[in-house]
Amino acid sequence: MPELPExxxxxxxxxxxxxxxxxxxxxxxxxxxxxxxxxxxxxLCRRITGRTLAAVRRRGKRVVLELAGDDRSIDPLWLAIxxxxxxxxxxxxxxSPEHVRLVLEFDHGRRTVDRPRRVLFWDRRGLGTxxxxxxxxxxxxxxxxxxxxxxxxxxxxxxxxxxxxxxxxVKPALLDQRAVAGIGNIYAAEILFRVGIDPRSxxxxxxxxxxxxxxxxxxxxxxxxxxxxxxxIGDETYRTADNRVGRFQHRHRVYGRADLPCLTCSQPIVRxxxxxxxxxxxxxxQRRPGSRRRT
DNA sequence: CGTTCAACCTGGGCGC
DNA sequence: TGCGCCCAGGTTGAAC
Numbered sequence: 198m199p200e201l202p203e204x205x206x207x208x209x210x211x212x213x214x215x216x217x218x219x220x221x222x223x224x225x226x227x228x229x230x231x232x233x234x235x236x237x238x239x240x241l242c243r244r245i246t247g248r249t250l251a252a253v254r255r256r257g258k259r260v261v262l263e264l265a266g267d268d269r270s271i272d273p274l275w276l277a278i279x280x281x282x283x284x285x286x287x288x289x290x291x292x293s294p295e296h297v298r299l300v301l302e303f304d305h306g307r308r309t310v311d312r313p314r315r316v317l318f319w320d321r322r323g324l325g326t327x328x329x330x331x332x333x334x335x336x337x338x339x340x341x342x343x344x345x346x347x348x349x350x351x352x353x354x355x356x357x358x359x360x361x362x363x364x365x366x367v368k369p370a371l372l373d374q375r376a377v378a379g380i381g382n383i384y385a386a387e388i389l390f391r392v393g394i395d396p397r398s399x400x401x402x403x404x405x406x407x408x409x410x411x412x413x414x415x416x417x418x419x420x421x422x423x424x425x426x427x428x429x430i431g432d433e434t435y436r437t438a439d440n441r442v443g444r445f446q447h448r449h450r451v452y453g454r455a456d457l458p459c460l461t462c463s464q465p466i467v468r469x470x471x472x473x474x475x476x477x478x479x480x481x482x483q484r485r486p487g488s489r490r491r492t
Numbered sequence: 493c494g495t496t497c498a499a500c501c502t503g504g505g506c507g508c
Numbered sequence: 509t510g511c512g513c514c515c516a517g518g519t520t521g522a523a524c
Contacts, residue, residue, distance in 0.1 A: 198517035230501070258518075281518045283502080296502085322501045324518070365495070374519085381517055428517075433503085435517070452517095472496065475516085 198435045199280040201348050201379025202422035202445065204258050207286040210438025211253045211260070214288065214316055217303035218249045219264070227295045232320060235328040244329060245276060250303070256339040257347070257378035260286055275335045277328045278318055284325035288313035289440035292433050296321045321433065348379035348419045353409030360400045360408075367403065368396030369472045371411075380415060383428055383452045386477045388414045390451045396476045397469075398485040407486050421445070428452075451477040 199207065222245050224231065224238040234241060248264035251273060255261065262276040278286065278299075291297050299318040318327065330338060337343075346355050359376040360367075370376060371385040380388070389396050392410045394403075422428065427443035429435045430453060435443060446453075450460055455468035459479040469476050 200517060203517075232501090279518085281500095282516070320501095321503075322516090324501060326519090363494080369495095372518085383517060430517075431504085473498090474518095 198282050199258060199284065199427070200381030200384050201255075201258060201419050202384070202425075203427035203435050203443065204255050204260060204280065204379075205423050206426045206437055206443065207280070208253045208255045208260055210288065211262075211286060211316060213311075214303055214313055215250050215253060217305070217312060219246055219301055220304050221300075221302040222246050223300045223302075225297050225300060227297075229295055230323055232298055232323045233326045233328075235326075241276075241327070241329050244274065245301075248274065257344045257374055258381070259339060261335070261339070272331065275330045275332075277326075277330060277335065277339065279326040279328075280318075280320065281322070281324040281326070283322040283434075284318060284320040285436060286438055287317040287319055287436070287440065288315070288438045289436075291317055291319040292436075293319075293321070296323075298323070298325065299327055342375075344374055344378040345376045346378065348377050348384075348415050349423075351377045351412050351415055353405070353412040356412050357405050357408040361403070361405075363400040365400055366396060366471055367394060367398045367400050367411075368476050369474070370400050371415075372474070377415065379419065382474050383449070384415075384418060384422065386452045387449060388418050390478060390483060391418060393483050395480075395483045395485045396471065396478050403486055421448070451479060453477065 222242040245264055248266060250262055251265040252263040260278045264274045264276060296319050297317050298320050301316040303314055305312060345359060360370045363370055368385050368389060371380050391414045422445040425443060425445035426437055427435055428446040429442040430446055451466050454466040454477060456465050459466055459482060462481045464479060464481040466477055467480055
């Protein structure tokens with residue numbers, strides 16, 4: 198589920214809690230298997246209780262809560278939540294009680310009215326992760342070695358230098374978070390449609406100019422998707438923190454549109470599988486820049 | 493080294 | 509109704 202635009206929307210939806218103090222943290226018991234928590238549920242709860250939420254930031258597809266100590270002399274900690282496929286950050290009621298993975302209870306702070314008192318992490322499949330970091334740990338896990346430049350700011354030069362010599366097809370390459378952070382299966386397809394490049398094109402055969410177009414499309418598609426608060430597909434899917442559906446799915450040109458007519462040329466959209474993931478594209482509108490054009 | 497692949501999970505939808 | 513299979517927005521570590 199959540200890619201850059203959805204995670205960015207989650208983060209913005211938690212801004213209303215910034216400044217609050219965590220008075221309780223809990224990993225509810227449930228029939229479903231627990232997800233990965235570092236350094237373990239009990240210790241994590243102990244270490245974050247009493248801290249103040251100083252900021253909410255996004256690192257790639259993670260929500261990162263900056264937790265300040267009571268005292269200026271105490272270093273902050275960072276709680277990184279990785280929603281993976283089905284995770285949601287909520288200030289609203291969860292879709293189901295049994296998949297609530299983490300509950301953070303906040304005091305009222307100075308603003309007493311309209312501030313949510315609880316933040317939930319809800320995750321149906323349980324593939325998500327919750328990790329508490331110190332400064333060095335955060336940098337090691339979410340820093341420039343692990344994550345490439347953010348998709349909202351990536352440049353053609355950066356993409357060309359990171360992927361230009363790769364033997365991979367361009368679409369799976371765009372999912373590599375070390376090359377560019379935040380692009381997932383939906384937005385990779387939408388970006389390549391908008392630049393008219395076949396997802397099977399080999400990276401090393403793309404000219405420098407193609408990387409400029411891809412980077413530009415990545416920035417604009419992701420920014421537009423953020424404005425539309427992400428993509429909600431089907432029931433029990435991505436929601437904003439206050440439980441509204443995203444609206445970018447109405448602007449998808451290829452993702453999920455197998456066999457439907459291309460909105461540009463009316464030819465059917467094709468679904469293929471690349472590295473175990475579905476890829477949607479228009480064979481008419483999307484070409485391989487490195488190969489010969491048919492006449 | 494670079495790239496691919498099975499595995500981690502739950503649950504909805506579909507064909508039989 | 510029920511069963512078995514396929515599918516799903518992601519990432520990791522082992523295997524080629």
